[in-house]
Amino acid sequence: MFEKDEWTQQELFKYTKELDKQGIKVVLIDTVLKPLEKIETITYNPYEMNDYPKGSVFVFYCDTGKTTKERLNYYRNKFPDYKCVSLRGGRGYWRPNYQLLEEMN
Known part of the structure; x- marks a missing residue:
C-alpha cells in the first residue's frame, strides 16, 4: 500500500476503506x-x-x-508524522461516478 508513491482512484477507494477499519484517516488534499466531484x-x-x-494519510492531487x-x-x-501519497493522473483521470463494488463469491 505504501510502497508506491502514487495511488490510482481505485486504490484510493480500496485503501481508504481498509485504513478506516484500522482507525486511520485518509485525507484528499487539493x-x-x-475540488474533485x-x-x-x-x-x-x-x-x-x-x-x-x-x-x-495525505493524498495530494493536482x-x-x-x-x-x-x-x-x-x-x-x-x-514527517503523516504518510504522503500522490493521486495518479490527478484531476485529469478522476472519474466522478466511479464506485468500488464488492466482489461476488
Whole structure:
C-alpha cells in the first residue's frame, strides 16, 4: 500500500476503506484550488493539516498528478508524522461516478 508513491482512484477507494477499519484517516488534499466531484477534499493548508491525527494519510492531487508526485519528498519532509501519497493522473483521470463494488463469491 505504501510502497508506491502514487495511488490510482481505485486504490484510493480500496485503501481508504481498509485504513478506516484500522482507525486511520485518509485525507484528499487539493493543491490547485479545484475540488474533485463527489468526494470530500480539503485545500492544501499546512496549519489545518497538522491538526489531523498523527499517522493519517495525505493524498495530494493536482491537474495531472505529475507536480504532486515530484513534490512528494517536500511534503514528506514537511509532514514527517503523516504518510504522503500522490493521486495518479490527478484531476485529469478522476472519474466522478466511479464506485468500488464488492466482489461476488
